[in-house]
Amino acid sequence: MTDTTLNPAAVAPAKVVRRDIGLKRRYAAERRFKIYGITAIAIGLFFLVALLYSVISNGYTAFWQTEVSLSVKLDEKVIDPTNKRATDPTVLLTANYPILVRNALAEKLGVSLDDKPAIRELSKLVSDGSRSQLRELVSGNPALIGTTQNLWVLTGGDIDSAFKGQIDLSVDQANRKVSDRQVAWMNTLAKEGAMAQRFNSGLFTFGASSRPETSGLGVALIGSLYMMLIVLCLSLPIGVAASIYLEEYAKKSRLTDIIEVNINNLAAVPSIVFGLLGLAVFINFFGLPRSASLVGGLVLTLMTLPTIIIATRAALRAVPPSIRSAALGIGASKTQMVFHHVLPLAAPGILTGTIIGLAHALGETAPLLLIGMVAFVANYPVTPLDPSTALPVQIYMWANEAERAFVERTSGAIIVLLLFLAVMNIGAIILRRRFERRW
Amino acid sequence: MNKLISTTALIAISVIATTVGASARDQIQVSGSSTVLPYAKIVAEAFGETFPKFKTPVVESGGSGAGIKEFCKGVGENTIDIANASRPIKDTELKSCVDAGVKDVEEIRIGYDGIVFATDIKGPDWALEPKDVYTALAAQVVVDGKLVANPNTKWNQVNPKLPDWDIAAYIPGEKHGTREVFEEKLMTGGCKATGAADAIKAAGLDEKAAAAACIAVRKDGKAIDIDGDYPETLARIDANKTGVGVFGLAFYENNADKLKVATVNGIKPSTETIATGKYPVSRPLFFYVKKAHLGVIPGLKEYVDFFLADQMVGPDSPLVEYGLVAAPDAEREAQRSAFAAGKTMAGK
Numbered sequence: 133m134t135d136t137t138l139n140p141a142a143v144a145p146a147k148v149v150r151r152d153i154g155l156k157r158r159y160a161a162e163r164r165f166k167i168y169g170i171t172a173i174a175i176g177l178f179f180l181v182a183l184l185y186s187v188i189s190n191g192y193t194a195f196w197q198t199e200v201s202l203s204v205k206l207d208e209k210v211i212d213p214t215n216k217r218a219t220d221p222t223v224l225l226t227a228n229y230p231i232l233v234r235n236a237l238a239e240k241l242g243v244s245l246d247d248k249p250a251i252r253e254l255s256k257l258v259s260d261g262s263r264s265q266l267r268e269l270v271s272g273n274p275a276l277i278g279t280t281q282n283l284w285v286l287t288g289g290d291i292d293s294a295f296k297g298q299i300d301l302s303v304d305q306a307n308r309k310v311s312d313r314q315v316a317w318m319n320t321l322a323k324e325g326a327m328a329q330r331f332n333s334g335l336f337t338f339g340a341s342s343r344p345e346t347s348g349l350g351v352a353l354i355g356s357l358y359m360m361l362i363v364l365c366l367s368l369p370i371g372v373a374a375s376i377y378l379e380e381y382a383k384k385s386r387l388t389d390i391i392e393v394n395i396n397n398l399a400a401v402p403s404i405v406f407g408l409l410g411l412a413v414f415i416n417f418f419g420l421p422r423s424a425s426l427v428g429g430l431v432l433t434l435m436t437l438p439t440i441i442i443a444t445r446a447a448l449r450a451v452p453p454s455i456r457s458a459a460l461g462i463g464a465s466k467t468q469m470v471f472h473h474v475l476p477l478a479a480p481g482i483l484t485g486t487i488i489g490l491a492h493a494l495g496e497t498a499p500l501l502l503i504g505m506v507a508f509v510a511n512y513p514v515t516p517l518d519p520s521t522a523l524p525v526q527i528y529m530w531a532n533e534a535e536r537a538f539v540e541r542t543s544g545a546i547i548v549l550l551l552f553l554a555v556m557n558i559g560a561i562i563l564r565r566r567f568e569r570r571w
Numbered sequence: 572m573n574k575l576i577s578t579t580a581l582i583a584i585s586v587i588a589t590t591v592g593a594s595a596r597d598q599i600q601v602s603g604s605s606t607v608l609p610y611a612k613i614v615a616e617a618f619g620e621t622f623p624k625f626k627t628p629v630v631e632s633g634g635s636g637a638g639i640k641e642f643c644k645g646v647g648e649n650t651i652d653i654a655n656a657s658r659p660i661k662d663t664e665l666k667s668c669v670d671a672g673v674k675d676v677e678e679i680r681i682g683y684d685g686i687v688f689a690t691d692i693k694g695p696d697w698a699l700e701p702k703d704v705y706t707a708l709a710a711q712v713v714v715d716g717k718l719v720a721n722p723n724t725k726w727n728q729v730n731p732k733l734p735d736w737d738i739a740a741y742i743p744g745e746k747h748g749t750r751e752v753f754e755e756k757l758m759t760g761g762c763k764a765t766g767a768a769d770a771i772k773a774a775g776l777d778e779k780a781a782a783a784a785c786i787a788v789r790k791d792g793k794a795i796d797i798d799g800d801y802p803e804t805l806a807r808i809d810a811n812k813t814g815v816g817v818f819g820l821a822f823y824e825n826n827a828d829k830l831k832v833a834t835v836n837g838i839k840p841s842t843e844t845i846a847t848g849k850y851p852v853s854r855p856l857f858f859y860v861k862k863a864h865l866g867v868i869p870g871l872k873e874y875v876d877f878f879l880a881d882q883m884v885g886p887d888s889p890l891v892e893y894g895l896v897a898a899p900d901a902e903r904e905a906q907r908s909a910f911a912a913g914k915t916m917a918g919k
Binding site for chain 2: 222225226263299306307308340341342343415416419420421422423501504506510511518529533534535536
């Protein structure tokens with residue numbers, strides 16, 4: 133008995149000798165932190181997947197558009213009833229082309245042209261955009277008048293939505309935009325293979341339109357392209373010149389400190405402020421035209437400059453002083469040192485910063501609102517002075533439309549914008565991987 | 572390399588700067604109400620297709636107030652030609668126009684827009700009256716002859732005929748022109764009908780303060796301001812199946828497979844009931860033209876004429892098909908002759 137009571141006491145001091153270094157607690161803390169980290173990443177990934185899912189599931193259908201195949205008789209009596217086209221070229225431009233398409237459709241479905249209510253419903257099956265399609269065809273080649281042409285014609289926006297199953301056809305027909313008769317025609321045409329979904333090239337070429345089926349990103353793409361060119365041509369040289377001066381030439385003084393603080397502040401200024409500035413300076417003071425991509429580009433340049441200056445200064449600072457000393461040591465002037473040695477070594481960092489700044493500018497809408505670029509623009513801009521819109525602006529405009537067919541277009545445009553951003557960011561990563569040097 | 576970029580940029584800027592001075596604007600510029608925007612877009616597009624020699628007008632959206640402000644900046648190529656508005660121009664706005672040199676403004680009424688209440692398509696039928704709207708959404712209501720903070724939480728407390736739903740109404744935010752119509756036709760009307768107007772006056776407020784108290788909406792989260800456009804309201808109704816939203820008639824008609832419309836005073840909103848004035852909640856839509864720009868900006872006169880033609884705003888026109896309520900024949904004719912005569916608002 134005494135042994136057993138003594139024994140634990142004898143063992144215990146041996147245990148006490150081992151110092152408590154909190155190993156268990158520290159391992160637990162590490163595990164906990166890992167779990168926190170994984171949770172944080174999982175939350176982020178979840179939202180990213182949710183965003184992509186909702187955009188892609190809503191938007192992929194926008195890349196296909198319902199069209200109907202018709203043999204349209206280009207009747208001279210309809211296009212040019214008074215036979216004046218030789219003297220008056222506007223005849224071919226203003227002719228009543230939709231009638232031709234409607235008649236072709238009526239013939240195909242066996243609907244009498246005298247049945248006015250049926251013809252009214254029938255004419256909504258095809259888009260009014262057939263007007264410009266036929267106009268281009270006929271005015272491009274007037275010899276076609278009198279012949280019969282097999283054409284794929286766009287269907288109306290509501291029919292397109294119904295064909296894609298985006299309109300609930302189970303509700304009463306008074307409560308939807310397509311009637312039962314139109315659905316029956318649609319199904320007949322689909323069975324014959326005359327109505328089908330084809331690749332929607334119009335999404336990339338059409339300008340803005342009040343009809344969903346003929347509205348596209350054409351004007352917005354050109355507008356965005358012009359603005360990116362202007363931003364690149366202005367902000368890169370100005371930004372790089374400013375950073376080189378501040379980093380390599382300017383003496384550290386109170387003034388340069390103030391400039392540095394201001395540049396960092398500007399990078400965080402809300403973009404709408406730049407829009408107000410653009411309105412006041414470029415439009416009201418310099419008298420540049422409203423809605424022009426030139427003004428948009430100038431405003432976005434102001435917005436991108438701080439980003440580029442900060443990135444460039446960081447890249448210049450990362451070039452080791454030994455390079456500078458070596459260049460000066462073998463007799464290079466300061467300017468030679470900068471332009472022959474420091475700048476080329478800093479170039480990958482500068483380019484990465486520029487691309488990130490450009491990507492940021494590409495996705496900006498707020499400053500464009502005030503300079504009149506959130507607008508309905510149907511004509512292609514020829515120069516940067518013509519009215520145009522931008523990709524994110526088009527997304528915003530479409531999101532506010534009432535028609536169902538604009539829902540998929542909104543998401544489709546988001547996909548296009550995301551692809552552009554992804555390409556630009558991948559470009560930045562490749563540049564960094566390829567050319568970055570570590571010392 | 573760097574030198575090359577900066578010199579090309581400099582050349583580009585100087586070329587652009589010189590062309591700016593030389594080029595005259597050949598495109599009509601329109602701005603203003605987002606309610607009028609869809610109609611203006613349809614007309615602009617048809618205008619561009621019908622008159623190949625003119626470019627399609629550029630139509631901005633930013634709200635009636637912002638559009639009129641831009642319109643009143645002055646006369647000249649760098650200012651817009653037309654401001655769309657979902658409410659008449661205010662006297663103060665007109666004065667700022669005149670002060671800035673825009674002396675002759677022509678007002679043009681294009682038609683009417685109905686404002687409807689709608690719920691999810693699967694909900695029960697709704698029959699509203701202005702007094703129900705007031706009792707459900709006002710900040711203060713009369714209970715037992717006394718003015719108290721709105722105690723109602725369910726629609727059937729407001730009117731036993733309405734369903735047993737928590738009150739959740741998505742109404743247009745303060746910046747919308749629609750909000751003014753909502754306040755004027757429903758809140759003020761309901762205020763009088765429920766006797767709250769008298770109670771408010773009895774509390775010793777002057778005319779102006781009493782009118783403001785009548786249209787004050789409750790701030791406890793049951794009436795939700797939507798500052799975006801109607802698609803946002805639709806999304807809210809989608810998420811909350813027992814919510815009630817305020818929409819324009821045109822938006823409702825385009826989404827009638829998702830929404831069920833409520834009657835007001837027993838009248839179902841439609842283009843017919845609004846045109847005859849039976850459905851009470853409607854408003855005229857306008858646009859304002861700068862007279863000084865007529866004949867200077869190519870196509871401006873033709874655009875306004877085209878807009879006013881029966882083929883655009885008549886009873887059987889694309890705008891009516893989209894949801895505009897056409898003005899009566901005589902009124903359309905009056906608008907056309909007033910524009911032809913060049914009648915301006917300068918008399919105000």
